Amino acid sequence: MLRRMKGTGKGVTLADVARHAGVSSMTVSRALNRPDIVTVQVRERVQAAVDALGYIPNRMAGTLAGGAPVRLLPMVLPTLHHSVYVPFLEGVQRGLTQPGWQLAIDLTEYDPQREWRAAQQFLSLRPDVMVLAGTDHDPRVLPALRRFGVRIIEVMDARPNPADLLIGYDHAQAGTMAARHLIERGYRHLAYASCLGVGDARNARRMQAFQAEAERCGVPCATENVEEASSIEVGVILLRRVLSRTPGVDAIYFSNDDVAAGALFECLRQGLSVPGRVAILGHNDMSISAHVHPALSTVFTPREEIGAEVARRLNAPTLKGGLVTFPCELRQRQTT
Numbered sequence: 047m048l049r050r051m052k053g054t055g056k057g058v059t060l061a062d063v064a065r066h067a068g069v070s071s072m073t074v075s076r077a078l079n080r081p082d083i084v085t086v087q088v089r090e091r092v093q094a095a096v097d098a099l100g101y102i103p104n105r106m107a108g109t110l111a112g113g114a115p116v117r118l119l120p121m122v123l124p125t126l127h128h129s130v131y132v133p134f135l136e137g138v139q140r141g142l143t144q145p146g147w148q149l150a151i152d153l154t155e156y157d158p159q160r161e162w163r164a165a166q167q168f169l170s171l172r173p174d175v176m177v178l179a180g181t182d183h184d185p186r187v188l189p190a191l192r193r194f195g196v197r198i199i200e201v202m203d204a205r206p207n208p209a210d211l212l213i214g215y216d217h218a219q220a221g222t223m224a225a226r227h228l229i230e231r232g233y234r235h236l237a238y239a240s241c242l243g244v245g246d247a248r249n250a251r252r253m254q255a256f257q258a259e260a261e262r263c264g265v266p267c268a269t270e271n272v273e274e275a276s277s278i279e280v281g282v283i284l285l286r287r288v289l290s291r292t293p294g295v296d297a298i299y300f301s302n303d304d305v306a307a308g309a310l311f312e313c314l315r316q317g318l319s320v321p322g323r324v325a326i327l328g329h330n331d332m333s334i335s336a337h338v339h340p341a342l343s344t345v346f347t348p349r350e351e352i353g354a355e356v357a358r359r360l361n362a363p364t365l366k367g368g369l370v371t372f373p374c375e376l377r378q379r380q381t382t
Contacts, residue, residue: 281308
């Protein structure tokens, strides 16, 4: 069974807010749910109490008949703008064998404020567990989850001393692996191209490791980042910028296969030989990678396996914390 974190209760109650505000519980309920029927002064007193105590309404209270267990599985993910998280979700969905689980997904688009709002919304449903992408969060999120005794499953990352349970892969290792592959293939002026502007800390760690390995080997390494969300079109932009600003670059590691494919298409449009003029390496090994021509070399990431491990842990009698890591693999094809 899922067990809430030790030393935690079920959070601040409506009655606590009422006592702090010096009003009745009914007045608090009206101020929160029907603010139009209470005075401005009362609303302000209640809101001040809510803010001071960190109160989050329990929207699940009274909705379950007969003591049925809560099986809500909220997930706060960065984006579904591209298909990176689809295999992960499939792994979770297929792997859950215990009855009654209901997945609920909210998206942050890499905005910490949106992560906090999503966590608040889910906390109002009083889940037993919440899935968060990565290990870099709005500073309010983890304390709030702990205060309400919610078990935390972080995914798609691998760092020491996880908050609770962390299942993922090492992004720095992936970046180092990518640089070594290109250098071993004989490339001598590298670049990392990505959409770091959207605030993806995991992407940043890959880039830093890629640069560090290139520097260790005495190989120049340029970087190019854009503020736009990842897409094939952004890959075109990145390819043009890298080659115009650093014309000596002969190999580029892209932050995912969408942008790598866009860069490949732009090379074909311009008549640039791949990998003759420039080698292209992607990340994630998405379905498009093996089917473009020339086939895209990429770093395989174990997204479905991570999802399946989340499900396996939730199927177990007790959810145990710790760190679970899966290896990445370099899938060399024709573009490197």
